Amino acid sequence: MRMYGESRRWCASSYSELARIQRHSVHMRFLFAFLSFSAALAAQVLVTVPNGYEGLEGTSAARTPFGWSSGRVQYLVDGAQLCPNVALITSLRMRLDGGNFNVDAPVAKTFTATIDAYEVPIGPSAMSATFALNVGTAVPVQVFSGTLMIPAATRVLPYPNPWTLDIPLTTPLIYTRANGNLLLDITVVGSSGDNWPADGFFFHATEPRGEATRIWEDAACASPSGSLSIDVPAAFGNGAVGSALQVTHTATPAAGAVVDLVYQVLGFDNRQSGGVALPTPLSAVGAPLCSLHVDPFFGALSVGGFGSVSWQVPLQPELVGVPVFVQAAGLDGANNQFVPSKNAWQIRLGNSTPNQGPAQMVHRSNYTTQTTGSLSPTGYYGLVMGFVGSFL
Helix, strand or coil, X not given: CHHHHHHHHHHHHHXXXXXXXXXXXXXXXXXXXXXXXXXXXXXXXXXXXXXXXXXXXXXXXXXXXXXXXXXXXXXXXXXXXXXXXXXXEEEEEECECCCCCCCCCCCCEEEEEEEEEEEECCCHHHCCCEHHHHHCCCCCEEEEEEEEEECCCCCXXXXXXXXXXEEEEEEEEEEEHHHCEEEEEEEEECCCCCXXXXXXXXXXXXXXXXXXXXXXXXXXXXXCCXXXXXXXXXXXXXXXXCCEEEEEEEEEECCCXXXXXXXXXXXXXXXXXXXEECCEEXXXXXXEEEEECCCCCEEEEEECCEEEEEEECCCCHHHCCCEEEEEEEEEECCCCEEEEECEEEEEECECCCCCCCCEEEEEEECCCCCCECECCCCEEEEXXXXXXXXXX
């Protein structure tokens, strides 16, 4: 009996010890999690959606939500854009659009704003124009509520513009990818209707095509022999891998001048050329109001002031998403005068088949309590947004 009693006492002691060890283990796991969390806070980075647009101008612009007196945006991000497992997001960043709006100095604005975050099962391709359908039964986490100051801004070449708008979250957001994709519901009210176009993106969903945007245009750019403009036609397959990138040019000669030749250049950089920062003034070639915005890598000559050049794009999947830049210059041989193009373009090479989008946006300008917004029927459209935090 004594041995049985001792055995019972030993078992009770063992269970007590086991419970203590388990509690200690839980505390240790909590401590490690806390330390990892603290380390993550101290090592924050910027993730840009769409990925790859950190130093790349977006191919569109978004006047909602900041370009009106009020607005609402539901912005759905594919979780793969953010992290493999979990993210701790402490602020959101946006920047002024560069290539799509001719507003040089958007004024400062003040909104009353809320931002709610959801983890939802749908992806960007399944988004609805009805706000409630995108949320479903997901539970909101309010990560910002209060006064939102939108700073005045000016465009700064070369594009993209700096991250002028930084929104520190009043409650840091913990996003777990396994729970679904990230939906941000942003509402702003109470400001004036002055314009503030944010940088945006557009990915075609119905046809293969490169995504083109102007990175510079100035109507004052001309030489004594006239002016020159280039364009990237919005045609099926243009700029997709395995196809061609066609760039057209149109010269407008001055009286008594003839543009005999046009030399188009294609490059992979719009920030420097030969160690010299871009843009570079072209005063040396007789066009002081013009500038070079592309580091020339390839060149092609075309006869006459009206025509096009086709650049063949190899069918190599690794080229999808690579940015290329184009500009041109004409030559008036009789007057020995150059005519630089008054614009330059960026083309993000597209896939041979349409891609699923990295994000999608439903937007409503002058929002009060409407239940629906606008949704692109042909592609994926949204803000170029920077997510600041830790991504594991």
